[in-house]
Amino acid sequence: MSELPLESTVRGSKAQLAKLPSIDRILNWPAVSPLLGRYGRSFVTREARALLSEWRERALPDHSLADLDETRIVRALSERMEACVEPALRPVFNLTGTVLHTNLGRALLAEEAIARIVAAARAPANLELDLANGERGERDSLIESLVCELTGGEAATVVNNNAAAVLLTVAALAAKREVVISRGELIEIGGAFRMPDVMRSAGARMREVGTTNRTHARDYIEAIGPRTGLLMKVHTSNYVVRGFTASVDVTELALIAHRAGLPFAVDLGSGCLADLSAYGLPREPLPQEALASGADVVTFSGDKLLGGPQAGLIVGKSAWIGKIRKHPLKRALRVSKLTLAALEATLSLYRHPEQLAERLPTLRLLTRPTEEIAALAKRVAPALARAAGEMFVVEHRPLQSQIGSGALPEEVLPSAGVAIRCGNEGKGSGRRLQALAGRLRALPIPVVGRIADGAVILDMRTLTDEAGFVAQLSLLRAP
Numbered sequence: 302m303s304e305l306p307l308e309s310t311v312r313g314s315k316a317q318l319a320k321l322p323s324i325d326r327i328l329n330w331p332a333v334s335p336l337l338g339r340y341g342r343s344f345v346t347r348e349a350r351a352l353l354s355e356w357r358e359r360a361l362p363d364h365s366l367a368d369l370d371e372t373r374i375v376r377a378l379s380e381r382m383e384a385c386v387e388p389a390l391r392p393v394f395n396l397t398g399t400v401l402h403t404n405l406g407r408a409l410l411a412e413e414a415i416a417r418i419v420a421a422a423r424a425p426a427n428l429e430l431d432l433a434n435g436e437r438g439e440r441d442s443l444i445e446s447l448v449c450e451l452t453g454g455e456a457a458t459v460v461n462n463n464a465a466a467v468l469l470t471v472a473a474l475a476a477k478r479e480v481v482i483s484r485g486e487l488i489e490i491g492g493a494f495r496m497p498d499v500m501r502s503a504g505a506r507m508r509e510v511g512t513t514n515r516t517h518a519r520d521y522i523e524a525i526g527p528r529t530g531l532l533m534k535v536h537t538s539n540y541v542v543r544g545f546t547a548s549v550d551v552t553e554l555a556l557i558a559h560r561a562g563l564p565f566a567v568d569l570g571s572g573c574l575a576d577l578s579a580y581g582l583p584r585e586p587l588p589q590e591a592l593a594s595g596a597d598v599v600t601f602s603g604d605k606l607l608g609g610p611q612a613g614l615i616v617g618k619s620a621w622i623g624k625i626r627k628h629p630l631k632r633a634l635r636v637s638k639l640t641l642a643a644l645e646a647t648l649s650l651y652r653h654p655e656q657l658a659e660r661l662p663t664l665r666l667l668t669r670p671t672e673e674i675a676a677l678a679k680r681v682a683p684a685l686a687r688a689a690g691e692m693f694v695v696e697h698r699p700l701q702s703q704i705g706s707g708a709l710p711e712e713v714l715p716s717a718g719v720a721i722r723c724g725n726e727g728k729g730s731g732r733r734l735q736a737l738a739g740r741l742r743a744l745p746i747p748v749v750g751r752i753a754d755g756a757v758i759l760d761m762r763t764l765t766d767e768a769g770f771v772a773q774l775s776l777l778r779a780p
């Protein structure tokens with residue numbers, strides 16, 4: 302356990318390196334035979350060759366390769382093979398305090414959705430087959446009536462994510478034309494989703510109106526002309542404009558668009574289908590409200606507050622949805638049967654709002670009682686203290702979690718967790734905290750927290766497998 306990995310200790314002079322055994326000899330060692338059986342000869346040969354060449358490259362003069370006996374070479378090879386076959390995508394503990402963490406895969410699926418994915422993966426499914434008449438069907442029709450029932454839309458279609466939903470909507474409704482949008486809503490969503498770029502990629506021209514903080518009805522009206530194809534409103538999901546501000550609401554924008562004979566699209570970002578205030582949470586705008594207020598098309602994500610799989614939903618008036626569905630990009634952005642299976646199961650849960658907080662993991666985590674989280678933090682703190690070692694001070698404390706994925710960026714949820722500080726907070730403590738965070742990520746089920754206020758912070762709101770978390774702490778390697 303305490304031994305350093307072999308790779309980091311191997312150094313040797315040119316002459317010593319020449320003494321490294323040949324690949325053939327290594328492959329003929331009896332101790333390598335189980336590796337050949339488990340991983341296959343060509344795979345092991347390739348990795349053994351790579352291992353030897355790495356040692357050769359890293360070799361420095363005046364260092365001894367004396368330790369490099371058969372046992373150690375076999376061990377290094379075996380560790381390397383194990384690392385090679387470890388899945389690249391692995392479950393982790395998200396203790397960041399951000400419930401919908403984009404880098405950690407956003408919403409956790411409900412058991413109902415997971416079961417439906419497994420069933421759809423295992424057997425053929427009527428993805429594009431109308432079972433009533435035996436004719437070719439449309440994959441959207443599998444969830445369309447459910448989406449319409451929940452949102453009040455006339456028609457719906459699904460694509461790979463909400464960025465795709467916006468891209469497709471603009472491409473289908475406004476290619477080669479202008480899209481009128483407020484300067485206050487030109488959002489960038491983490492990474493590469495920026496509204497101006499999306500418009501350009503969709504082949505539309507962005508016609509910005511108003512100013513960053515104030516946009517009025519007359520700004521939209523004056524911008525509408527013969528080249529206009531679409532009016533658009535984007536929910537500024539991940540920032541707030543505060544102070545001397547003005548914006549035009551959905552109802553009024555719909556009137557302005559319709560008077561000019563134009564469609565009006567609203568990008569809501571987080572697709573919250575249930576009124577969160579009913580669960581004691583801050584409110585997010587709902588697709589059903591935007592549609593009732595006159596929006597022709599509404600777009601939102603499947604894996605943010607909706608709590609389903611990664612997807613982009615496009616809901617609205619039949620005529621516009623029909624046009625969107627016929628666009629060639631739709632084929633390129635379509636979703637798989639696995640996504641549809643999970644989405645249908647997730648949406649079905651919304652038919653029972655009284656059970657939603659229990660059955661939908663996203664809502665369950667967001668509504669988790671603070672006292673329960675605090676008690677959990679208190680219980681796991683001693684095990685963390687033992688595992689972290691004497692160099693660190695571990696304490697449980699109140700924290701603030703976030704919803705994440707751009708939803709309600711200013712709202713925090715009272716939470717609790719564990720803070721791990723350096724006992725000696727002098728020079729180098731930042732580096733020691735980074736190292737500790739690295740050791741937590743190196744556990745069999747990596748633990749992902751955050752570093753803030755001179756501590757590694759582990760927010761317990763999202764810890765559901767307490768036993769699994771504690772059980773692996775004994776493996777926290779010494780620095």
Ligand SMILES: *Cc1c(COP(=O)(O)O)cnc(C)c1O
Nearest residue numbers: 462463464538569570571602707
């Ligand atoms: C998150 C978000 C998007 C992008 O959605 P993805 O599902 O991540 O592609 C687009 N618009 C808004 C307003 C968003 O909040």
